[in-house]
Amino acid sequence: MLTFQTPPTLQLSFAPKQSPQIAFSSKNASLALQNSNNNQLIQSLCKQGNLKQALRILPNESKPTQQTYEFLILSCIGRNSLSDGLDVHRHIVENGFDQDPFLATKLINMYSHFNSIDNARYVFDKTRERTVFVWNALIRALALAGRGEEALSLYGQMNQNGIPSDRFTYPYILKACVSSSYSSISLLHKVKEIHGHILRHGFESHVHVATTLVDVYARYGYVAQAAQLFDEMPERNVVSWSAMIACYAKNGRPSEALELFREMIAKTQSDVPNSVTMVSVLQACAALAALGQVKLMHGYVLRRGLDSILPVINALVSTYAKCGCLEIALRVFDRMNRRDVVSWNSMISGYGLHGFGVEAVQVFRRMIGSGISPSSITFVSVLGACSHIGLVDEGKKLFKSMVSQHGIFPSAEHYACLVDLLGRAGRLEEAIRIIEEMRIEPGPTVWGSLLGACRIHCNVELAERATHRLIKLEPTNAGNYVLLADTYAEAKKWDEVSRVKKLLEAQGLQKVPGCSWIEIKKKIYSFISVDEINSQIEQLHALLVQLVMEMKEKGYVPETKFVLYELDQSEKEQIVLGHSEKLAVAFGLINTSKGETIRISKNLRLCEDCHSFTKFVTKFTERDILVRDVNRFHHFRDGICSCGDYW
DNA sequence: ATAGGGTTAG
CATH class of the missing domain: 1.25.40.10 (Tetratricopeptide repeat domain)
Structure with a gap:
């Protein structure tokens, strides 16, 4: 026998059955009821924000219908009041509507809205006639609440009980896969399994289902799968x-x-x-x-x-x-x-990206002043801005203020920013101490920041330590090995350089090739770093050779200390001359007019030689060059870079 | 009655 029992989380306080103290007298209420249906009265009371009163009138004065309760549930959601929702639920039970599957669905949706999943499940458990709506509602609630595994197991039960899933079930189920805590491999397995169910039930051509599939594959980087599905969509x-x-x-x-x-x-x-x-x-x-x-x-x-x-x-x-x-x-x-928090974050990171750390902090303060609460991303942006320009003390203060003033607990990403801030400034010992004292697990971003800083400041010992951790955390990221090798190369530890290179090769990993690109007349041209000249870049190469020759007379000295081969100086110079950024600069010089800023982008961090080369080029050719590397912008003008050689 | 896509970071 199913009876209504109050679960610990469902705290229904039974309202005293006293006559309501209202502007409306009961007489007026009855009159209104005679003249119109009770829904209208309830609705008007709700609109006045008087839901409690509506509920008091309800059992005494009228015969509520399913529609009445539907309306009441929707008003609770609209008013965002869980306590009213609990009251409505209580009335539904008291007035014998607790087995209505339609209302059960609505109640589950309501509890889902309040993220009160235990109550949603309670409604589900108490409902004997579980229509597909009821099942779908709880699956949705679980998926939205990030309880993917439970949603999937409910789907399993649904199948066991012979309830046919419908086209509404699958988008929820796919979302459940995303919100589960499966590792990415078993997740793909799960998505493929669900995909199989979808095919078996013939829902693959349904536009909502197919779109969700495209999205789920996309989310996990399976671009080819997503594209194929998209291509095959009939609608x-x-x-x-x-x-x-x-x-x-x-x-x-x-x-x-x-x-x-x-x-x-x-x-x-x-x-x-x-x-x-x-x-x-x-x-x-x-x-x-x-x-x-x-x-x-x-x-x-x-x-x-x-x-x-x-x-x-x-x-x-x-x-x-x-x-x-x-x-x-x-x-x-x-x-x-x-403006919302995203608007402010966009502007803060925009300033940071261009090396305007002081301005970024000012915008941050203006944001606080205008009453917008910073988000966790705000701090990543503002800390990153401090890091770019070396505002170490300001950054440290901001980091501390996260918890003390804004109640935001730093995540690994925030620690990564702090480590980057200290590391770039050469305060590597302080950075490693921060990592050692972290209360959360330092993820790959944190060790990555440290390694990057070690590479800049040529700290072999710490670089080894960071790489050791990174290899465990992200074994297939070739960039980590390369940074270590770069550090060894600068320290002239050639045996170690070749050891790391062999380690890379042994795992079938490859260094990400440097790539630069430039937009000319709305068309994009890209260049890849080359160790040797080919016919396509011959003209560019000739221009570069000439430029370098003339610039050397004015004091340009190619910087080759990080070249990963033990070669003589001229051979090394040949290699750095093939860097994609220099090719893009040469291409830009040829294909843009004087006075026009050359805008170049690069997929990696700008190397030191390209940096000093570009400075010389702007002085030598009287051109402005704007380069975006993987982290930030460099505005080159008249032999100077906006980063102040701190990047 | 119920369903699908997006913004800010490093």
């Missing part, structure tokens, strides 16, 4: 297109994202890009640092009237900053009439 809409564009944008394939966007516009009339599409498109432009593309997209945003949508403006701010145009980013930011 697509703006959401499917957006999901696929986002997939490319997020998985390091920005050109394909832009290509797909163009295809979307060309191929379909019905699927018009919306704000969500544009946010991903802008993200792709930012990844490419393609200022020309951003301006085109900005125009599109204006034409479509999407320029008042906050996430779109936020994306514009951060994209302009990432494309080297801090001025436009600031202009867009200044004109905003409403």
